[in-house]
Amino acid sequence: MRIAVAGTCGLALIIAREIHEQTSHQLLILSRSHQPGLISQGYQCQVVDYNDPTSIQHSLMGVDTVVSTVTGNAQLRLIEAAVACRVRRFTPADFEGRPALRIQNDPLDRGKAAALALLQHYRGYIQSTVFICGVLYERFSVDGMISHRIGVNTGFANEGDYILDARNMTAQAPVYDQAGNMANLCLTSAYDVGRFVVRALDMPQWPAELSMCGERMSVTTLINTVKSCRGRDFNTQWHTPDTLRYELTLAQMAGDIPRQRRLFTLIATAEGRYDFATPAYLNAQFPDIRPVSFRDWFTRNWASVP
Known part of the structure; x- marks a missing residue:
């Protein structure tokens, strides 16, 4: 089977490496x-111009499945080209919470809704699924997930941009939902996302969503886990959706766009947008895949930082 991975961000390369090393599929x-570096490692790479439908269609000749990590208009053109080339399956650049939980005119959208709408429009011609993994562990990485070349254009990919700053031990914690219950989230390492995605390529049928989870926990447990790993106390501001919306109003009045982006992610967390039922679908389908725990991942990632 010929699989095309669109994009060369960190997550794309994790998925590509897993296909290359663990399957007999042809990878493009x-x-x-x-990409001379990737070619020298034995990967087949194709330069594509997303502004030129002919260029995209040429690159997709003979491809069975497209795994996309490109966003915006480039992804929409990729979907159109995949349909024109009779590609059998397409999975869009999503890799977050369940789409049904997103709000209209979502400030965190980055073209996701348009891609899903286009795939729905072409559902008679191409199969698709959304991979749901919650929040990537790499958001809490030393130097942020941007250091893994993940989420570079999101506006919240730097160290300390999401929930907690493990270097300076400060936290903006969306611990409660609107009803006053503890807010939960699902988290998965990018490496495990790659393993689950590649295993799913061989499934005979794709449901509309395929979920995976490294660990599900409350925001409070997340903070306590990092506190335990770092051996230091946090200076924490505890939040509800209402207090976060108040902070957002202040950020909007000040014209502070980066702070607004960070607050949108915290509000989404408090509202449960990164939470879903566990065991997740792919965990149940492939019990031999044992995801790394958040504690083990974090301990390794921060081992060199005093």
């Missing part, structure tokens, strides 16, 4: 620019 990496 689509990139906007020449």
Whole structure:
């Protein structure tokens, strides 16, 4: 089976490496620019111009499945080209919470809704699924998930941008939902996302959503886990959706766009947008995949930081 991975961000390369090393599928990496480093490692790469439908269609000849990590208009053109080339399956760049929990005119959308709408429009011609993994562990990485080349354009990919700053031990904690219950979230390492995605390529049928989870926990447990790993106390501001919306109003009045983006992610967390039922679908389907725990991942990632 010929699989095209669109994009060369950190997550794309994790998925590509897993296909390359663990399956007999033919792998093609689509990139906007020449990739001599990847080619020297034995990967087949194709330069693609997302502004040119002919270029995209040429790159998709003979492809069975597209795994996309490109967003916005580039992804919409990729979907159109995949349909034109009779590609059998397409999975969009999503890799977050369940789409049904997102709000209208979502400030965190980045073209996701348009991609899902287009795939729905073409559902008679191409199969698709959304991979749901919650929040990537890498958001809590030393130097942020941007250091893994993940979420580079999101506006909340730097160290300390989401919930907690493990270096300076400060936290903006969305611990309660609107009803006053503890807010929960599901988290997964990018490496385990790659393993689950690649295993799912061989499933005979794809449901509309395929969920996976490294660990489900409350925001309070997340903070306490990092506190325990770091051996230091947090200076924490505890939040409800209402207090976060008040903070958002202040950020809007001040014209502070980066702070607004960070607050949108905290509000989404408090509202349960990164939470879903566990055991997740793919965990149940593939029990031999044992995801790394958040504590083990964090301990390793922060081992060199005093």
